[in-house]
Amino acid sequence: MLIEIDFNSDEAIYVQLQNQIIMGIAMDVIREGDPLPSVRQLAERVGINMHTVNKAYTILKQEGFIRLDRRKGAVIAIDVDKARALMEMKERLRILLAKGSCKNISKEEVHALVDEIYDEYGKGRM
């Protein structure tokens, strides 16, 4: 899986890592059970420090996206706590949609955006 870092971004490197891996899972580029590069491998490949990768992996583990095995390294392992995921999403949506609502973005336009984005994901997960 290709991972690229924008060093000029205002977003932290470890957050960019998290997002790209989550996007990779959503887009079905990587699947349950697939191995991720080790912290040292990924760090060297991308050209960043080991601890930055480790930070991203640790949070991804805590949020239930991967499993960290001392022998096998990092492996995609989704822990589906749907109630929790729904709550977190609603919390974030509140702020995001408020911004849009102020700019006259209608409910229907948001629905259209959601549909467009879901179409970008693998057709397996609907």
Place this chain on the structure above:
Amino acid sequence: MLIEIDFNSDEAIYVQLQNQIIMGIAMDVIREGDPLPSVRQLAERVGINMHTVNKAYTILKQEGFIRLDRRKGAVIAIDVDKARALMEMKERLRILLAKGSCKNISKEEVHALVDEIYDEYGKGRM
């Protein structure tokens, strides 16, 4: 308008200020033309530094939510750049929905969340 800061939050104070003001506009608690407290007033009322409020106001101005007048202070003034707002929302939605998709949240469930949130907003803006 009531503004409360959670000093134990991991979110920066000036971001909390921005979000609460934006939520206030979306919920129709404050409307176009309404004045906001001056940076010094709000700072003292909430118990934070003047510059923290000024930072929030400056970004809100830059993002087109308020207008800063040297005589009148801060005033709600929405600059509707819808195309830009739609792009920014889509960018953020991509990551947010990817997280949800990994947790098996369906497109329909997102739609339901969006509807719930839009119902929280003032019935004037639909």
Place this chain on the structure above:
DNA sequence: ATTTATGTTATATTATCTGTATAACAAAAG
């Protein structure tokens, strides 16, 4: 005119976060 209040700008300081740099450890695999 004087005072007051406004946003604005500047500087300095402290604390926290980010990212890097080494180093070492226990556990498992080859």
Place this chain on the structure above:
DNA sequence: CTTTTGTTATACAGATAATATAACATAAAT
């Protein structure tokens, strides 16, 4: 026994967040 894994610890530099004073021009109020 060597290598690789995640894990932990420490130290350091840089950026960001928040505070603390201070000053300035402008406009309103007295």
